[in-house]
């Protein structure tokens with residue numbers, strides 16, 4: 001278990017496993033397999049592997065384990081299993097907990113690939129899925145039934161940044177014995193409140209704030225030792241969603257700077273949101289810590305800061321949105337977020353293009369909506385870039 005250090009200290013030191021060479025920077029164990037001293041030692045390890053004993057990189061690897069230990073300490077969890085991508089983590093969390101005939105309740109505002117797993121994959125295997133408006137507690141109350149096994153949600157929705165009353169939803173789920181799986185990408189591991197609200201499993205795409213520099217895909221499932229070792233590990237080690245040792249090393253080193261990066265990006269996002277709020281060319285600015293946000297009080301209660309992403313809706317619809325995107329000089333047009341480089345995305349024509357218009361409307365994905373991810377550039381430069389582009393839109 002983690003020492004009683006502050007987060008930033010844990011992010012630099014927790015989980016280090018030094019080799020016999022005493023290296024300062026964590027080593028990359030770029031190896032698939034491990035050698036046994038004897039036939040008896042191999043047999044013993046297959047019966048039960050000790051803390052520093054590994055069998056095969058699909059099951060675990062010293063560099064991957066360092067990353068898992070460190071991020072588990074940050075989240076305040078007993079254990080973690082790292083995966084090849086955020087989607088491998090979401091898939092494992094759901095598949096490991098469910099079987100045919102089970103019932104799932106999920107919020108409807110989901111990342112496209114999460115929606116695919118719930119809507120297309122799970123239903124093919126006889127799992128019933130009910131979707132609700134995650135911000136409406138009455139819909140959760142009606143949908144969660146005595147046979148509900150899993151509740152799934154994104155704590156902060158993409159791209160409109162709606163907040164779910166996580167504690168209330170966890171209480172409803174636990175009252176019927178259901179497990180709560182939280183995709184926590186937008187909340188960030190720095191400001192996460194999922195475990196304290198009662199989540200059973202927390203999932204991250206570490207492609208986002210953990211890497212934070214646009215290099216590697218990765219994911220992680222976090223929870224109790226019991227859930228991770230008895231449910232998640234068996235599923236993942238046999239189905240092949242493991243994180244590569246190289247990617248684990250990149251993520252491990254990224255954790256050292258994550259607190260500094262995320263706090264700087266968050267401060268910039270807050271400033272940009274305030275600067276844009278009330279701009280005559282905008283219908284609205286969505287940012288959890290702006291007083292105009294529909295769940296401002298809940299956001300202030302749950303979230304230490306407002307996060308690194310905001311969304312703006314242009315009065316001139318798609319034409320104005322495209323003009324703005326094309327006029328920006330620092331922000332790059334891409335579909336990711338939480339990068340050191342600030343990124344703008346037009347969800348209606350890219351990440352959410354596949355959704356029919358009525359579902360886009362229900363999720364607030366209007367033709368004028370742009371998602372803005374704040375990077376590590378100077379806030380003054382980002383604000384003036386956005387203002388000059390708005391003048392042209």
Ligand SMILES: *Cc1c(COP(=O)(O)O)cnc(C)c1O
Nearest residue numbers: 085086087111183185205207218
């Ligand atoms: C990016 C993202 C994922 C998927 O992560 P990958 O690492 O791209 O597989 C899942 N959920 C949310 C909320 C995301 O933002």
